[in-house]
Amino acid sequence: MNLVKKISEEIHKISQHPWVIMEICGGQTHSIMKYNIEEFLPEGIRLVHGPGCPVCVTPLELIDKAIHLASRDDVIFTSFGDMLRVPGSESDLLRVKAEGGDVRMVYSPLDAVRIAEENPEKKIVFFAVGFETTAPANAFSVLEAKRRNLKNYSLLSSHVLVPPAIRAILSSPDSSIQAFLAAGHVCTVMGYEEYIPITREFNVPIVITGFEPVDILQGILASIKLLEKGKVQVDNQYSRVVTLKGNQAAQGALKEVFKVIDRKWRGIGNIPQSGFALTDNYSEFDAEKIFRLESIEKMESPLCIAGEVLQGMKEPPECPAFGKECSPENPLGAPMVSSEGACAAYFHYKKRVTKMN
Amino acid sequence: MNISCPVPITNYDKITLAHGGGGSLSNQLIEKMFLKELGNTYLNEAHDGAIFNLPGKLAISTDSFVVNPIFFPGGNIGDLAVHGTVNDVVCCGAIPKFLSLALILEEGFLMKELWLIIQTIGKAAREAGVQIITGDTKVVDKGKGDKIFINTTGIGTIPEGINISPANCSPGDLILINGNIADHGVAIMSSREGLEFETSIQSDTAALNDLAGSIFSVTKEIHVLRDPTRGGLASSLNEIAKSSGTGIEISEKRIPILEEVKGACEILGLDPLYIANEGKMLVFVPEKYGDAVLEAMKAHPRGKESAIIGQVDSQSPGIVRMKTGIGSTRIVDMISGEQLPRIC
Numbered sequence: 001m002n003l004v005k006k007i008s009e010e011i012h013k014i015s016q017h018p019w020v021i022m023e024i025c026g027g028q029t030h031s032i033m034k035y036n037i038e039e040f041l042p043e044g045i046r047l048v049h050g051p052g053c054p055v056c057v058t059p060l061e062l063i064d065k066a067i068h069l070a071s072r073d074d075v076i077f078t079s080f081g082d083m084l085r086v087p088g089s090e091s092d093l094l095r096v097k098a099e100g101g102d103v104r105m106v107y108s109p110l111d112a113v114r115i116a117e118e119n120p121e122k123k124i125v126f127f128a129v130g131f132e133t134t135a136p137a138n139a140f141s142v143l144e145a146k147r148r149n150l151k152n153y154s155l156l157s158s159h160v161l162v163p164p165a166i167r168a169i170l171s172s173p174d175s176s177i178q179a180f181l182a183a184g185h186v187c188t189v190m191g192y193e194e195y196i197p198i199t200r201e202f203n204v205p206i207v208i209t210g211f212e213p214v215d216i217l218q219g220i221l222a223s224i225k226l227l228e229k230g231k232v233q234v235d236n237q238y239s240r241v242v243t244l245k246g247n248q249a250a251q252g253a254l255k256e257v258f259k260v261i262d263r264k265w266r267g268i269g270n271i272p273q274s275g276f277a278l279t280d281n282y283s284e285f286d287a288e289k290i291f292r293l294e295s296i297e298k299m300e301s302p303l304c305i306a307g308e309v310l311q312g313m314k315e316p317p318e319c320p321a322f323g324k325e326c327s328p329e330n331p332l333g334a335p336m337v338s339s340e341g342a343c344a345a346y347f348h349y350k351k352r353v354t355k356m357n
Numbered sequence: 358m359n360i361s362c363p364v365p366i367t368n369y370d371k372i373t374l375a376h377g378g379g380g381s382l383s384n385q386l387i388e389k390m391f392l393k394e395l396g397n398t399y400l401n402e403a404h405d406g407a408i409f410n411l412p413g414k415l416a417i418s419t420d421s422f423v424v425n426p427i428f429f430p431g432g433n434i435g436d437l438a439v440h441g442t443v444n445d446v447v448c449c450g451a452i453p454k455f456l457s458l459a460l461i462l463e464e465g466f467l468m469k470e471l472w473l474i475i476q477t478i479g480k481a482a483r484e485a486g487v488q489i490i491t492g493d494t495k496v497v498d499k500g501k502g503d504k505i506f507i508n509t510t511g512i513g514t515i516p517e518g519i520n521i522s523p524a525n526c527s528p529g530d531l532i533l534i535n536g537n538i539a540d541h542g543v544a545i546m547s548s549r550e551g552l553e554f555e556t557s558i559q560s561d562t563a564a565l566n567d568l569a570g571s572i573f574s575v576t577k578e579i580h581v582l583r584d585p586t587r588g589g590l591a592s593s594l595n596e597i598a599k600s601s602g603t604g605i606e607i608s609e610k611r612i613p614i615l616e617e618v619k620g621a622c623e624i625l626g627l628d629p630l631y632i633a634n635e636g637k638m639l640v641f642v643p644e645k646y647g648d649a650v651l652e653a654m655k656a657h658p659r660g661k662e663s664a665i666i667g668q669v670d671s672q673s674p675g676i677v678r679m680k681t682g683i684g685s686t687r688i689v690d691m692i693s694g695e696q697l698p699r700i701c
Contacts, residue, residue, distance in 0.1 A: 002683070002684070004683040004684060005684065033687070034681070034687065035681050035682075035683055035685055035687070036681065036685035036686060036687040037685070039685040039686070040685065081626075107625070213681075213683045214683075339626075347690075348688070348690040349687050349688055349690070350687075350688065
């Protein structure tokens with residue numbers, strides 16, 4: 001019998017109660033949709049999709065700042081691919097590119113450093129977006145730019161951190177989440193020590209989980225086991241990669257380059273101590289300081305319920321704009337853009353499921 | 358291909374605006390390069406167009422080629438310009454006969470690269486059994502083009518008794534493909550500037566008229582042929598499901614794909630179902646012919662990895678479903694825009 005079926009049967013066997021489990025990471029949301037994992041779960045088990053898509057939670061103001069920078073003649077704006085289509089308040093980076101802005105998609109911030117070296121007459125800005133997973137590579141790019149003595153490289157930083165987001169979700173009086181699947185790759189970098197106090201404080205089990213369908217099912221099985229037994233602890237399903245302490249070299253680079261600050265999350269609002277910004281020692285690489293970008297308050301589309309979706313309070317199809325005013329071709333909110341956003345994942349893989357059966 | 362064959366034009370090593378101006382340099386280009394490599398009775402007449410007879414029902418298709426980079430593992434823009442249009446004509450159920458060839462060159466384009474591409478076009482056309490019977494060359498200012506753009510139009514004759522159309526797609530039809538998906542797109546990406554990665558993946562660019570011949574020798578009752586180029590397998594299947602109002606179910610496990618391609622897609626955050634192919638064909642046949650057609654395809658050099666990947670049904674009209682590798686079912690949607698790589 002195949003492994004998926006075996007785990008699925010075990011989940012059915014041990015589930016005595018309905019449970020609500022949130023997968024925090026957008027990569028897991030994508031996998032759950034792509035493999036229709038819910039098909040293997042009993043009726044009472046509900047998966048709620050968390051805010052772990054960095055594209056989705058990057059605040060509108062920052063997208064507008066990116067668009068502003070990318071429009072400047074003296075700037076080459078570099079970014080990962082899926083930030084390019086995220087709607088700002090009036091435009092997006094792909095449109096800026098079409099209008100003549102020098103916007104380049106890169107696969108690594110080190111490519112952006114290379115572009116900086118090759119174009120000394122231009123200012124190269126890298127849109128440093130992501131969770132703890134992508135932050136070390138971005139930190140290394142700053143260290144590398146410093147080592148090469150480059151004066152024309154900077155980060156527009158929008159790094160976010162997972163544990164404060166879990167705390168924010170659990171602190172909300174509307175939260176119905178009973179267990180978390182934590183993001184395996186984030187924990188590969190950071191370890192899972194910092195999750196232990198969260199389980200105690202909020203009385204929820206957390207299972208560090210990988211991304212393959214079998215990983216996710218194992219993570220769900222482990223969560224249900226803990227829930228059924230009333231145990232509150234951190235389990236590590238992804239032990240082939242994740243250790244308690246994580247990757248020390250990566251953490252060292254993070255500590256050197258970044259400091260923890262309060263950050264605004266798109267759709268959710270300000271979360272204390274939930275992001276990284278460049279430390280004062282590295283402020284010469286901080287695009288917000290170099291270009292003196294002023295903060296502008298912007299309004300989200302009134303139709304978009306991204307905030308509730310990102311906190312797992314509503315499912316994408318509950319949004320009145322879902323599939324109507326808002327689609328991947330014309331997204332109102334970021335979760336409809338990235339393949340890891342809950343709305344886009346629903347749209348691509350599930351929008352017509354009801355018709356199908 | 359004899360790529361050591363010397364460039365026939367030696368007094369200019371780069372294309373100038375005058376090469377598209379219609380004067381003596383244009384003529385030199387036509388005579389020494391195009392006619393030398395591509396010449397035939399129609400083209401040699403150097404008329405404004407070609408005049409010809411073809412019997413029966415005809416099919417025509419046109420396509421423009423702007424691939425970047427122009428040289429890639431497994432081929433170049435010249436192969437694509439012949440194969441792409443030949444295959445579109447084939448997918449109309451026709452036997453391709455003639456091609457037109459229009460080049461838009463950027464000033465400063467290297468003569469030796471043009472010669473390499475023209476030789477490739479000549480070789481690809483000869484192999485596919487088509488003649489290039491009319492053409493045009495324009496040169497644009499430097500910076501106004503990107504080295505070379507090519508347009509080809511193909512004409513073919515449809516044999517008696519063959520009727521290929523997406524509207525023919527019927528419940529029960531088996532869906533076959535002649536080999537591994539996503540090779541072309543991944544080969545292109547692997548050689549794109551800023552993204553180069555070490556790989557042995559080659560573009561699958563190939564003309565499929567001979568393979569189609571083998572298929573029709575089994576039965577003329579083929580319902581649909583489609584070459585899943587831009588947008589990949591998923592987009593082609595969605596188009597067919599929508600235009601015929603049928604449902605399609607494919608099986609992830611049965612779709613042939615190289616491990617290396619799968620791995621590259623995973624790293625780049627792309628779904629191979631949406632990646633371009635240039636030598637692949639989807640074949641929809643009534644169930645009773647499935648095995649015989651599969652056998653004929655496998656016996657052909659362009660179809661060794663052929664497989665039956667799915668079936669048409671009347672569940673979920675207009676929707677493509679996939680049995681995933683782990684046994685669940687999900688929708689395979691049309692892609693919106695271009696696939697953009699994920700962050701993590």
